[in-house]
Amino acid sequence: MEIGDLQLQTVMDSVKDGFIMTDECGEIISFNLSASKIFGYTKQQVIGQNITSLLSSEYRPLYFKYVQSIQHVGDMQQPSSSLEVLAIHQAETVFPVELSVSALEVRDKTVYLATVRDITERKEADQSIKSYIEHIETIMDTVLDGLITIDMRGTIHSFNAAAEAIFGYRASDVVGRNVKMLMPEPYQSEHDMYLENYHQTGDKKIIGIGREITGRRHSGHLFPMELGVNEMVVQGKTMFVGTVRDISERKAAEAAIDSYIRKLQISNSELDQFAYIASHDLKEPLRGLANNALFLEEDHGNAMGDEGVRRIQRIRFLCTRMEKLVDSLLYYSRLGRQDLAVEHVDLNALIDSVAELTLPEETAQSVSLSIPKTLPCITCDKPKVSELFRNLISNAVKYNKSANKEIEIGVKSCIEPVHNTLETRVFYVKDNGQGIDSRFFEDIFRIFKRLNEEDDSVRGTGVGLTFVKKIVERHNGQIWVESELGRGSCFNFTLKLGD
Numbered sequence: 001m002e003i004g005d006l007q008l009q010t011v012m013d014s015v016k017d018g019f020i021m022t023d024e025c026g027e028i029i030s031f032n033l034s035a036s037k038i039f040g041y042t043k044q045q046v047i048g049q050n051i052t053s054l055l056s057s058e059y060r061p062l063y064f065k066y067v068q069s070i071q072h073v074g075d076m077q078q079p080s081s082s083l084e085v086l087a088i089h090q091a092e093t094v095f096p097v098e099l100s101v102s103a104l105e106v107r108d109k110t111v112y113l114a115t116v117r118d119i120t121e122r123k124e125a126d127q128s129i130k131s132y133i134e135h136i137e138t139i140m141d142t143v144l145d146g147l148i149t150i151d152m153r154g155t156i157h158s159f160n161a162a163a164e165a166i167f168g169y170r171a172s173d174v175v176g177r178n179v180k181m182l183m184p185e186p187y188q189s190e191h192d193m194y195l196e197n198y199h200q201t202g203d204k205k206i207i208g209i210g211r212e213i214t215g216r217r218h219s220g221h222l223f224p225m226e227l228g229v230n231e232m233v234v235q236g237k238t239m240f241v242g243t244v245r246d247i248s249e250r251k252a253a254e255a256a257i258d259s260y261i262r263k264l265q266i267s268n269s270e271l272d273q274f275a276y277i278a279s280h281d282l283k284e285p286l287r288g289l290a291n292n293a294l295f296l297e298e299d300h301g302n303a304m305g306d307e308g309v310r311r312i313q314r315i316r317f318l319c320t321r322m323e324k325l326v327d328s329l330l331y332y333s334r335l336g337r338q339d340l341a342v343e344h345v346d347l348n349a350l351i352d353s354v355a356e357l358t359l360p361e362e363t364a365q366s367v368s369l370s371i372p373k374t375l376p377c378i379t380c381d382k383p384k385v386s387e388l389f390r391n392l393i394s395n396a397v398k399y400n401k402s403a404n405k406e407i408e409i410g411v412k413s414c415i416e417p418v419h420n421t422l423e424t425r426v427f428y429v430k431d432n433g434q435g436i437d438s439r440f441f442e443d444i445f446r447i448f449k450r451l452n453e454e455d456d457s458v459r460g461t462g463v464g465l466t467f468v469k470k471i472v473e474r475h476n477g478q479i480w481v482e483s484e485l486g487r488g489s490c491f492n493f494t495l496k497l498g499d
Contacts, residue, residue, distance in 0.1 A: 018116035026050045026064070029111070038097070038118050040090030051114060056094055059085040063099070067112060070103045084119070096123050146244035151237065154178045154191065166225070166246045168218030179242070184216045212247070224251045275330050282326055290319035328463040340381040340474060342497065347375035347427075350382065351409055354389045359397065367397055367405045375411055376425075380497055384471045391464040392429040392491055400433030407431050414492075430490040436483040444481070445469045468493075 018035030022028050028051055031043040039046075039054055046053075052060040066083050082100040089095060100115045137158070140147045146163030150156055156179050159171040167174075167182055174181065180188040210228040217223060228243040293315045301309050348371065355369055389409070396407045408430040415424070436444060445465050468491075472479045477494035 018114075018118075020051055020054075020114040020116060022051050022112050022114065024110055024112070026052060026067075026112075035116060038116060039087065045090075054087055056086040056088060066099075067101055070101060070112075087116075095120050146242075146246075148179065148182075148242045148244060150179050150240050150242065152239075154180060157239070163244060166217075166244060167215065173218075182215055184214055184222055187213050215244070215246075223248050283323055286319050286323050286326075290316050290323075293319070331467075340497070341383065342379055343382055344377055345380050345382045345385065346377045347385075350386055351375070351389055354386050354393060358390050358393045366403065367407065369393070369407045369409070372408065372410050375409070375427075378495055378497075380475055380495055381471075384474070385495070388468050388471045388493075389429070391468050395464060396429060396431035396433060396489075400431055402432055405432065424494060424496075426492050426494055428490055428492045430488065432488040435485040435487050436481060436489055437485055438483070441481050441483075445479070 015032070016034055018038045019030070019032040020028055020035050021030035028046050028049050031041070031046050036042055041054075052063055055063055062083070062085065082098050084096060084098055086094050087097045096119050098117045098119045102113045102115070104111050104113055137160070140158070140160035141162075143160070144162055146166045147158070147160040148156060148163050149158040156174050156177055159169070159174050164170055169182075180191055183191060210226060212224060213227050214222050215225040224247050226245040226247050230241055230243075232239050232241060293312050297304075297309060297312045297316075301312075304312065351371065359367055359369070393407060393409075397405055409428070410430075411425060411427050413424070414426050445468075469479050472493045472495065474497075476496040479491065479493035481489055481491050483489035
């Protein structure tokens with residue numbers, strides 16, 4: 001080996017890539033140290049062999065075609081691109097290599113220098129990335145929201161199945177195009193402004209913030225959508241992922257609710273007008289009728305006889321009763337719309353005050369009111385909760401024929417039967433009265449509904465339990481009754497305002 005050849009071999013052995021030099025027929029004339037490490041052969045084992053013996057058989061014709069494509073310009077010409085092929089290791093295993101061949105003129109002869117690089121690790125990494133991307137795409141296609149990834153220029157890179165369903169485009173129709181195609185004006189211009197502003201200032205004006213905008217489907221139809229944009233870095237490049245949700249149904253529902261609210265406001269206004277008429281125009285002729293009946297009794301009572309006077313007094317009673325019914329109706333109409341006067345209330349003191357006013361002195365000796373354990377302090381409308389207990393205590397006395405009337409007021413933990421919610425704090429008023437047939441558990445809370453025949457001296461308006469139910473509902477609670485005929489009743493209710 002001449003000195004020049006020795007120097008060349010030393011240089012070739014010092015590089016990391018495999019260098020294989022062949023003649024025009026492909027016969028190996030030089031094989032550096034890195035090539036030995038890559039293929040597992042010593043230089044002596046391959047010198048004189050054809051280079052294609054190192055390649056998998058299906059790639060050998062491709063190698064010769066590749067070499068023939070090299071055009072000679074001057075002393076050396078690099079090919080336009082490298083070639084990826086499968087090589088054969090000395091241990092008879094197959095592995096991927098990147099192969100690049102250059103033609104050189106040496107002593108008036110053409111030789112070929114093949115540069116070989118083992119790309120096993122790179123291929124494994126690429127396959128890992130590909131598998132990861134496929135995994136991510138599979139996940140993206142399972143979510144209900146549309147997911148769209150774009151680069152810094154707004155170019156779409158991915159478009160999941162949900163986005164296809166929302167916009168009516170296939171992924172192949174939009175990938176590579178600007179995301180502005182999915183927006184009408186003014187959002188198209190705003191999008192350019194946002195990206196330009198981000199390029200210049202780094203200000204993340206809309207990134208990480210959800211907002212409602214208008215989207216445009218493939219059909220051209222516009223629809224409301226909720227858009228969230230987040231930034232991510234992929235292989236050193238800034239990308240953005242947009243989360244899109246079609247909110248057409250929600251907007252339609254909101255519009256319907258707004259319409260219902262407007263109608264309710266109109267209805268409430270009309271109810272206010274009715275309440276005004278009921279409290280003035282209806283009560284005025286009632287009072288006139290009662291007054292005229294009184295005058296008739298006073299002036300002509302002797303001439304009418306006992307039966308005539310009885311009927312005149314009946315008219316006056318019915319007028320008074322009608323006025324009370326009108327007042328009750330007016331109060332009920334306002335009860336559900338008045339703001340609550342919320343405060344912190346000690347129920348023990350409240351019930352003491354209610355009992356003192358509700359239980360008449362002449363019957364107090366036959367009524368036993370007990371509170372087994374101290375009641376809590378709650379946040380509520382004190383006057384309305386006082387009315388609630390007053391009605392329940394009054395009913396417990398009124399519909400009780402026992403010689404010793406017993407009333408128990410307390411608090412317990414149980415599950416509300418209507419919504420079957422978790423265990424909660426429940427207040428109760430229990431008595432040993434005549435009880436209620438289970439058929440009427442719902443009826444007793446209806447306005448003006450009465451289950452018992454009473455004489456005029458004790459007959460009420462039939463609105464007490466209706467008021468009680470409305471007050472409980474205004475405090476976000478529920479009320480229900482447990483009762484058996486002849487064994488008393490227990491009214492249970494929750495007051496959740498401020499809980």
